[in-house]
Amino acid sequence: MNEALAQAMQQVFLDPAVWGIVFLAACYGVFLGAMPGLTATMGVALFVPMTYWLEPVPALAAIVTMVACAIFAGDIPTTLVRIPGTPASAAYADDAYALARRGEAGRAMGTSLWFSVAGGLLGGLLLMLLGYQLARMAAWFSVTEYFWLYLMGLSCAVVVGRSGIARSLAGLTIGLLLSTVGLSAVHGQARFTFGHPELFQGINFIPAMIGLFGLSEVLRNTLQLDAAPMAASTTSGQGSILAPAVSLFRQRPLAWFRSSIVGSGIGILPGAGADMAAWVCVAISKRFSKSPETYGQGSTECIADACAGNSSSLAGAWIPALVFGIPGDSVTAIVIGVLYMKNLKPGPEIFAQQGTLVYSIYLIFLLANLVLLPVGWLAIKAGREVLRIPRRVLLPVILLFCIVGAFAVNGSSFDVGLMVAFGLLGVICERAQISIGALVLGLILGGPLEERFVQTLAGGQGSLIAFVNRPLAALLAGVCLVLWGSVAINTLRRHFATRNADSV
Amino acid sequence: MREPITFFRCTIILVLALAGCGRESRFPHQPITLICPWSAGGGTDRVSRQVAAQLEEELGVPVNVINATGGSGVTGHTRGARARPDGHTLAMITVELNMLHWRGLTSVTYRDFAPLQLLNRDSAALLVRADSPFTNLDELQAAIAAGPAKLKASGTAYGGIWHVALAGWLHARGLEPTAATWISINGAGPSLQELNAGGVDFVCCSLPEADAMLAGEQVRSLGVMAEKRVPGFEGVPTFREQGHEWSIAGWRGVAAPRDTPPERLAILAEAMQKVGQSGELATFMRNAGFNLSLAGPEEFAATLERQDEIFRVILTGPAFQSISGEHFGPMIFPAIIAGLLLLTLGSVAWQSRGQQAQRPREKTDLRPAIAVLAAALFYIVAAEWLGFVSCAALLVAGLLVVFRVRLVLALPLAALVTVAVYQVFAIGLRVPLPRGLLDW
Incomplete structure (x- = not known):
């Protein structure tokens, strides 16, 4: 075993201070993730002044743990009240909430917990072994490759839609169109702002998400105030937390592996994070599933694969941050700052000079996921009690949380209004069976997609050849075409099948 | 009926504790x-x-x-x-x-x-990839002058500080600011990634932003637009040293x-x-x-x-x-998307023709839903004036009453929830919730 790894193990596993801080950070992370509107980024930014008094390893331990735990905890409000705690949960919000309404909230959250932990462990391990080599591959990606990658992520949202391609595509394009409101990042010009300075910042996806999922659900529930609380339908705690996960592991041992590898791969690319990993994993999972028709209606397979994927992607974002000083997401941007404060400069030689530190970061990912098990289990136990509260008492409180959550992101009252507007849009989309999840993804990826589109066009002096004249770009374009082709063929086949059935 | 009473006591204690933090002039x-x-x-x-x-x-x-x-x-x-x-x-x-x-x-x-x-x-600097043919400003300038718009540069979005820095330098050297094509990439980090991937020929940003890649010798700096060399980057010559009178920060x-x-x-x-x-x-x-x-x-x-x-x-x-004046204008992308949206909405309408009539028209009481929306609007209008605490308490209490929850439960619950949310968000997580004109 190499020396740096041995030393890192000693620093991480034998130091009670690290254990203590990981435990506290896990509780804080679960809380942040479970509160709609509060993000891991915000929690980490608040924590930064405290890192001055900490040694590098405990300081990074706290950040790693917060992030790893927040991504799981985002599933708790998703399941219980249908407000995704993090954007990554939007990919399987329908499944988790459908299970909760059937009185199986415990099963949904248990699956999410076990597969988040499993994905996180595998992701951490993979990057510890291959991180440096993978970082070199990420350096091949130029704006053109990112364009195809984002397009692929968006296509996945269309593939997984359960009410037909047209309706998923409608959701997606509404989201994309709304993402163009505000000052265009790439042109520096205002669009659709109607002279309102608040609209210059564009539509922030967190208030939008809270409105689309949370507020629209509150509005829908007000129509059935007298219905029993969701938990009342089953007497014993809404399904076991452990058992369904074990049987899923046994039935599909390779699915977990597949999702974690895909998640890690996506995580390494700066600018493609946990939310995209979740969507891509759901799409792959549905493609290979034996029961694709249950997706979107309470499939634990879907939840399991998405959770393994988004959890494993987190460790990946640290690789470009450490090797090139290019942050993979907003959290690692803060981490780079913390590293500088500790006089540790990111760069390719960090693996040689600070090998112990790099190994420590990945060992902490493993430790954090292990600590998440008991903490997450307690959070699920506590969270389930929410479902016992009568609706007429619960709804006003959820409304307050929607408001505060929307406000907390940017400290802006305008965002509260935005949240209400999206709540109404959510109700309309729900009526028309337009996919809300795809809408959120369009809103998130619309900005980056347009930027890469215009950058590629500008780079190629307006020629469309620029989109495919790099080998890697051509390869990714090919993958996209195959994906669309297979979707189109499937749809046509189904269309003719039903038509033939009708005519018989 | 023990529960409401304990609720009530807790609330009073909490409210008093909060009110105790008196105002100072x-x-x-x-x-x-x-x-x-x-x-x-x-x-x-x-x-x-x-x-x-x-x-x-x-x-x-x-x-x-x-x-x-x-x-x-x-x-x-x-x-x-x-x-x-x-x-x-x-x-x-x-x-x-x-x-x-x-x-x-x-x-x-x-x-x-x-x-x-x-x-x-922080002064602007020009950076190229380690294997770039350019070793100083004059060579770069000659290449830019030789093939107008051949070389691609980035560092920030259109009109950002580093873009202006480059345009200003080209202008000062008697070249058109468009002589190098500016690729609008948001932020120095992604621009450097693009430089690394070979998508652009040089990047204009500050030296600290490129520190990791300079140290890793993946990129080199041709010069910094400062009056004197930058502490910590003494190896990078200034523009003035190379005979180019131009500085910007x-x-x-x-x-x-x-x-x-x-x-x-x-x-x-x-x-x-x-x-x-x-x-x-x-x-x-x-x-x-x-x-x-x-x-x-x-x-x-x-x-x-x-x-x-x-x-x-x-x-x-x-x-x-x-x-x-942008070649690829800000309306291209929204236009493509809007076209796609019209197509998909058309196809959705085509698919769902004839289904409308089948849906049974259910009679539902919309009043609670309207109350929820009214409460949210009340908060938006009133929060700046009344402050978060009074506004949120009114919102929760009002809705509970509309939903026919008994007053003896509704009022303490509203107070408790409001105070708890305030403590967690405003004090624990430092979200600047509105304080209102009464400063509470």
Whole structure:
């Protein structure tokens, strides 16, 4: 075993201070993730002044743990009240909430917990072994490759839609169109702002998400105030937390592996994070599933694969941050700052000079996921009690949380209004069976997609050849075409099948 | 009926505990908000949070950073300038304040602020990949001049500080600012990634932003647009040393809205001066790779005025106007998407023809749903005046009553939830919830 790894193990596993801080950070992370509107980024930014008094390893331990735990905890409000705690949960919000309404909230959250932990462990391990080599591959990606990658992520949202391609595509394009409101990042010009300075910042996806999922659900529930609380339908705690996960592991041992590898791969690319990993994993999972028709209606397979994927992607974002000083997401941007404060400069030689530190970061990912098990289990136990509260008492409180959550992101009252507007849009989309999840993804990826589109066009002096004249770009374009082709063929086949059935 | 009574007691104790924090007349007597116009994790955010932590010690009240991001800095600067001028809202202002209004993106200028303290200045630098054929500025200039628009550059979005820096240099050398094609990429990090991937030929950004890749010898710097070499990057020659008279820098500083009372400005300026001159900030700036450069209110104001004139010349001159006209206009993408949306909506309508009639028309009581919307609107309208605590308590209590929950449960529950949310978000997580005119 190499020396740096041995030393890192000693620093991480034998130091009670690290254990203590990981435990506290896990509780804080679960809380942040479970509160709609509060993000891991915000929690980490608040924590930064405290890192001055900490040694590098405990300081990074706290950040790693917060992030790893927040991504799981985002599933708790998703399941219980249908407000995704993090954007990554939007990919399987329908499944988790459908299970909760059937009185199986415990099963949904248990699956999410076990597969988040499993994905996180595998992701951490993979990057510890291959991180440096993978970082070199990420350096091949130029704006053109990112364009195809984002397009692929968006296509996945269309593939997984359960009410037909047209309706998923409608959701997606509404989201994309709304993402163009505000000052265009790439042109520096205002669009659709109607002279309102608040609209210059564009539509922030967190208030939008809270409105689309949370507020629209509150509005829908007000129509059935007298219905029993969701938990009342089953007497014993809404399904076991452990058992369904074990049987899923046994039935599909390779699915977990597949999702974690895909998640890690996506995580390494700066600018493609946990939310995209979740969507891509759901799409792959549905493609290979034996029961694709249950997706979107309470499939634990879907939840399991998405959770393994988004959890494993987190460790990946640290690789470009450490090797090139290019942050993979907003959290690692803060981490780079913390590293500088500790006089540790990111760069390719960090693996040689600070090998112990790099190994420590990945060992902490493993430790954090292990600590998440008991903490997450307690959070699920506590969270389930929410479902016992009568609706007429619960709804006003959820409304307050929607408001505060929307406000907390940017400290802006305008965002509260935005949240209400999206709540109404959510109700309309729900009526028309337009996919809300795809809408959120369009809103998130619309900005980056347009930027890469215009950058590629500008780079190629307006020629469309620029989109495919790099080998890697051509390869990714090919993958996209195959994906669309297979979707189109499937749809046509189904269309003719039903038509033939009708005519018989 | 024991439960409501214990509820009630808890509530009274909590409410009294909160009310106990009496109001004081001296300034500052409530938390201060520092508006950062850039996102969490970036350089400006790091400086903001460091300053906030130190300012907190100087003033004895919490100083919370909020990131009002987007619009290339328009959002944050506008919110800072339009904030209630009572000294409890400060703004981190950046070089874009001198640029945005010349580009017609906002009416906010440096005159809307009372500057308190200039903190740092970082000069622009040109970077190429390690295997690039260029070794100095003259070679790069010759290549740009030889094949107009052949070479691609990036570093920030269109019209950002590093773009202006490059355009200004080309202009000073007698070249068209469009002689190098600017690829608009948001942020120095992604631009450097693009440089690494071979998508652009050179990048213009500050040296600290490229520190990791300079140290890893993946990129080289051809020169820095500063009067003298930058501490920590002594190996990088200045433009002047290579015979190119051109320097430009980005800066950051703290300011208050213009109409803040002078006696409060004096208190804030004194505290900011102490923060600026502290060894802690100096260490932070050195470690973070920022070039500490201090100036008090008068000197800062003079710098702002001078800089504004420099940017006026660059940004309103014919040279820059010519590159503002974009080839791939801002409406291409929305137009494509809108076309796609019309197509899909058409196909959805086609699919669902005839299904409308089948849906049974259910009779539902819409009043609770309308009450929820009304409550949310009430909050939006009233929160700024009434403050979060009273507004949220009214909202929850009102809705509970509309939903026919008994008063004896509704009132204490509303108070308890409100106080708990306030404690967690405003005090624990430092979200600056509205305090209202009653300051509570």
